[in-house]
Amino acid sequence: xxxxxxxxxxxxxxxxxxxxxxxxxxxxxxxxxxxxxxxxxxxxxxxxxxxxxxxxxxxxxxxxxxxxxxxxxxxxxxxxxxxxxxxxxxxxxxxxxxxxxxxxxxxxxxxxxxxxxxxxxxxxxxxxxxxxxxxxxxxxxxxxxxxxxxxxxxxxxxxxxxxxxxxxxxxxxxxxxxxxxxxxxxxxxxxxxxxxxxxxxxxxxxxxxxxxxxxxxxxxxxxxxxxxxxxxxxxxxxxxxxxxxxxxxxxxxxxxxxxxxxxxxxxxxxxxxxxxxxxxxxxxxxxxxxxxxxxxxxxxxxxxxxxxxxxxxxxxxxxxxxxxxxxxxxxxxxxxxxxxxxxxxxxxxxxxxxxxxxxxxxxxxxxxxxxxxxxxxxxxxxxxxxxxxxxxxxxxxxxxxxxxxxxxxxxxxxxxxxxxxxxxxxxxxxxxxxxxxxxxxxxxxxxxxxxxxxxxxxxxxxxxxxxxxxxxxxxxxxxxxxxxxxxxxxxxxxxxxxxxxxxxxxxxxxxxxxxxxxxxxxxxxxxxxxxxxxxxxxxxxxxxxxxxxxxxxxxxxxxxxxxx
DNA sequence: ACAGACCGCGCC
DNA sequence: AAAGGGCGCGGTCTGT
Numbered sequence: 001x002x003x004x005x006x007x008x009x010x011x012x013x014x015x016x017x018x019x020x021x022x023x024x025x026x027x028x029x030x031x032x033x034x035x036x037x038x039x040x041x042x043x044x045x046x047x048x049x050x051x052x053x054x055x056x057x058x059x060x061x062x063x064x065x066x067x068x069x070x071x072x073x074x075x076x077x078x079x080x081x082x083x084x085x086x087x088x089x090x091x092x093x094x095x096x097x098x099x100x101x102x103x104x105x106x107x108x109x110x111x112x113x114x115x116x117x118x119x120x121x122x123x124x125x126x127x128x129x130x131x132x133x134x135x136x137x138x139x140x141x142x143x144x145x146x147x148x149x150x151x152x153x154x155x156x157x158x159x160x161x162x163x164x165x166x167x168x169x170x171x172x173x174x175x176x177x178x179x180x181x182x183x184x185x186x187x188x189x190x191x192x193x194x195x196x197x198x199x200x201x202x203x204x205x206x207x208x209x210x211x212x213x214x215x216x217x218x219x220x221x222x223x224x225x226x227x228x229x230x231x232x233x234x235x236x237x238x239x240x241x242x243x244x245x246x247x248x249x250x251x252x253x254x255x256x257x258x259x260x261x262x263x264x265x266x267x268x269x270x271x272x273x274x275x276x277x278x279x280x281x282x283x284x285x286x287x288x289x290x291x292x293x294x295x296x297x298x299x300x301x302x303x304x305x306x307x308x309x310x311x312x313x314x315x316x317x318x319x320x321x322x323x324x325x326x327x328x329x330x331x332x333x334x335x336x337x338x339x340x341x342x343x344x345x346x347x348x349x350x351x352x353x354x355x356x357x358x359x360x361x362x363x364x365x366x367x368x369x370x371x372x373x374x375x376x377x378x379x380x381x382x383x384x385x386x387x388x389x390x391x392x393x394x395x396x397x398x399x400x401x402x403x404x405x406x407x408x409x410x411x412x413x414x415x416x417x418x419x420x421x422x423x424x425x426x427x428x429x430x431x432x433x434x435x436x437x438x439x440x441x442x443x444x445x446x447x448x449x450x451x452x453x454x455x456x457x458x459x460x461x462x463x464x465x466x467x468x469x470x471x472x473x474x475x476x477x478x479x480x481x482x483x484x485x486x487x488x489x490x491x492x493x494x495x496x497x498x499x500x501x502x503x504x505x506x507x508x509x510x511x512x513x514x515x516x517x518x519x520x521x522x523x524x525x526x527x528x529x530x531x532x533x534x535x536x537x538x539x540x541x542x543x544x545x546x547x548x549x550x551x552x553x554x555x556x557x558x559x560x561x562x563x564x
Numbered sequence: 565a566c567a568g569a570c571c572g573c574g575c576c
Numbered sequence: 577a578a579a580g581g582g583c584g585c586g587g588t589c590t591g592t
Contacts, residue, residue, distance in 0.1 A: 398580020
């Protein structure tokens, strides 16, 4: 059972439909919800765009158990159908369905070879007072439009499932991800200013009163200036630094850490130390906290599916790049704990399942996959680092001539063949897809064959690396979305009925293959079980009967820094 | 003065 | 034969 939702003139209208999208007569289900607060958890809400409707609803205390997000689903469907050039907003879909004039398309980002961008702030359904340009054409009844678009999408999802059985799961999981992202943005990550201050002062010295460099950072800058005999050196200026290093006789092409590290010169150590401190100060220092942390919570905006592979992106505060150096500031409030879990080495495990490579599948039985590869494929148990580099090279497209890569190819031919097939498809301008059916955008017309034979070859190989990586990165994202969807439901069952932002366990962080739940201490054990069960469910639903093992070990901690 | 490119680097 | 994938962000530099 589903309920279509649209707002008209400030009133919220609901219409029950069946799973195929056919309207049901009022009373047919034995109940007629009049507000979203009454929708039972087994009913799926159908609406134009979660990100537009749900934040206010959730802030008002209404928690939606499951939804079908028309915008998210349209994007997945268009990708599967190879219709990348068509708009994915509900308004654009409505125009296609009815022959109405199409809405203005968002501009492609330009620097990317695929087009156009999925991002558009416009929903054409006026669900929230938004920027102009989102209105449906005059005379269109929004609820009727939601009903019609949903029915159309359900038919297309059914068609997609005949090719990719997991496609409906993908639609449900990505819709759940949209709900989760709104909730996580609302709740925020607990952030202790006290601990953060202590970490910053330990590394940088006291907070400068009038801006400028903190004392410890300034001291290192002066040390560098003296060592390079350049009194006015600004180490933040890459050109200045490069010139100064060359004058000092260092044959450097760039000032990247990797290039500097191998050099033997007294300036290198303090320079790298300066870089580390300057980075901490600029990216996660006091100014950052004032901007992004309010009332003890860090509230970034999450963008599920913000990456073409289906990974989440974030806006504001660098939420997906919280450096290890400040993770100590993520501390649960008194009486509460953090339960943190990450799926170790998810991508090669997903690759094992997709390729059904018998050797690689067997290796996933080991807790440390890379150690297993070193021992079994390279015959050198001590060469874990080589094995890891070889595997990553296989998935990223580098590592030419790497002996480890050659050994992996001999030992795991099916896995490597899947990657190389994907790379060839990309080099030819084609599209590949994840295990649940998320498609990669084909290269835009003319991009691969642009000017210059040499350059064109480089672009083809670059696109091949993109598709090579897409198959594993996107499939890992499939797994993670299902994990999140399953975990969210389980946590809600643990919390029981009550207001949406009550004291029960909440997802507060998600980063590609890692989840964090903030929970009352008394429920910590149950949360650990929920995470374990959600991981097992994701592996079963996404990776099927491939018999691949994905470890997801949860730890109960007070602080993120205590995560093992 | 402002916008966008570039660089370098944090995370996965 | 050779090619490492995906992001976001801050500081500086460059062009207008």
